[in-house]
Amino acid sequence: MRQGGAAFSTDCVLRRPAASIYVWETVMRRIAERGIYWKMLEQVFINGLISGGKYALLAVGFSLIYGVARIMNLTHTAFYMLSAFLIFYLHQSLALPLAASLPLSIVAVTLIGLVCYKFIIAPVRERFTTVMILTLTLAIAIQEVILISFGGFFRTLPKVIPGMIQLAGIRMTSQHLLTLVTVSVVLVCFWMLLFKTKTGIAIRAMAMDREAANLMGMPESRIAMLTVGISVGLAALAGAVVAPLYILEPVMWMHPLVVVMAAVILGGLGSLKGSILGAFILAFAEVGLIFLFPHLSFLRGAISMAVMLVILMIRPEGLFGVFMEGER
């Protein structure tokens, strides 16, 4: 507070290791110790997939809600955090089994998201900037509620399935495998919902042209509501699947938010495959940086931003975006 004068101080000291200039030396040593080096690439691969899956789940929801309702939902990752903390609360304080607390928290967070949308966002929906600030303050409010009720400590959850597993020569914990399977199943289900069902067609039509879709008899506000539900549900699910893998803290929404926005922009706004691809690109860039140059892990925000900037400079509309999309 003394230096920043920042209004919402998070009471959390960022933990950045001091910079080192021995990066190249480290790399050379790693390459010399070849065994460790290949193990490390495996780890980069697994962790990149996990983190990419998490970002993809978040980015798809973010992209969907932007496409259909034109809401830049900065609360998105706060719901992800809320779901993780709710699981922690249900599991540790109420002593419910994990299998029960996971779905319970997803449902609860989705309901919270719908209530927030209905009473706070929907009435002022047409004003883009106002909605953005409302969602931002909502995220800060959620962060503060968590900070007050759980304190600023770092928390961990037990794994759903303990133990390690050997798969195609790669060793990983069963929890990692479970997360990977869940993420891919959910993404496939989501794709089926959007492209194979009538509701999905309505959602995509609404994203393409709201007025025309409305004239074709699609109930605008109901579909927006449904989209918000799906999107928040996906965020809550992302929180639920990675909660046992990551450390829970009340500012864990900030970094994913930046990465998710970068991924969505990188892939092209309104393009689902673009969002997923963008999420994986950024996740691999980030995980690669952290594993190969641990000294520079404080640059992880900068690296995803730099990747996004380079790609945007080459393709201003993102990888799969439509040029002049805003003019529609």
Next chain:
Amino acid sequence: MISYWARKVFRDFRGEILELPTRTILFAAGILLFVLPLLTQDLYLLRVMTLAGIFAVFAASWDLLAGVCGQFSFGHTLFFAIAAYSSAMLNIHSGLPPVVTIPVGAILAVLAGLLLGLPGLRLKGPYFSLASLAFPAILLGVIITFPRFTGGELGLSGISRLGATRLTEYYISQSAMLILVLAIWKIATSKTGLIFHAIREDEIAVRASGINTNFYKMLAFSCSGLFAGLAGGMYAHFMRIAGPSTLDLILSLQIIVWTIVGGIATIYGPVIGVYLLYPLVEFLRVVPQLRTLTFALIVIVVLRVMPEGISSWVQDIVERECPRCKERNSLFRPYCRICNTELEHGKRFRLMKRGA
């Protein structure tokens, strides 16, 4: 002659300021700012108001770029931090006084504005917003990688003071705020400002009417960088430290919150927002646990009730627009002050405004 000028000033004052309630309120608030040290000698209050003055310039410069010209930047702290760091370095290494270092820092911020303008020429809307987020993040990485020059995480300290005493600093900040915000307002209402507004509304149409939009966008970036840089230099010399906190994402978002709560694209809106919200946050210290939560809830309620910001909400309550000449009139006038048209009074004011 003197009595003529006195009468003219008084007549203009009555006709232009006392006639409109919002202008009267703003005038009274400006007077209050200048007599505040006579009413209280509380150093903490003076400090808060000094910072509010600096942030008001910063938020208004963002409003010039985002609200007026439509380049919705999330990385506005880039200008602030570059000016803060460069004036701090200049001051520490060569011992130049703040009078020199602040303008030099602002000029470097103008160069940064041209740099940020490059993606601005190519990227549109949300793409630009997100790309601008990258610049402070990258600069932060650079600052932490070279701690010898930039002080790393701790930042640079030992910068000379802005003024000799707290009171001088207060007056420097408030008068700088008035002059700079007036300058920004003049730019926004000038012919150049009109082109900025037009670029925000429809860039292709502006280009089609033969205006070099690239030049005007770059102009907007450098103007905005200049004012943000002046604010950044003043901040460094007032806090006597230039650290990574000047690059914080939270600070970028905060000026957006202030601007939108005050009223975007009005230039005076962000100033009102800063002077209401910044002291509010400081005085919520009485409930340290609930401070940020209370602030967030207040912002949510304010934006829910007045989605266009406080300034336009108040304007809608106390003023009426003349149906014929579109001039604003006081609520209590039966006839328009310009064209004497009868003003309608039947319309009831709706407290909760629905979306357009």
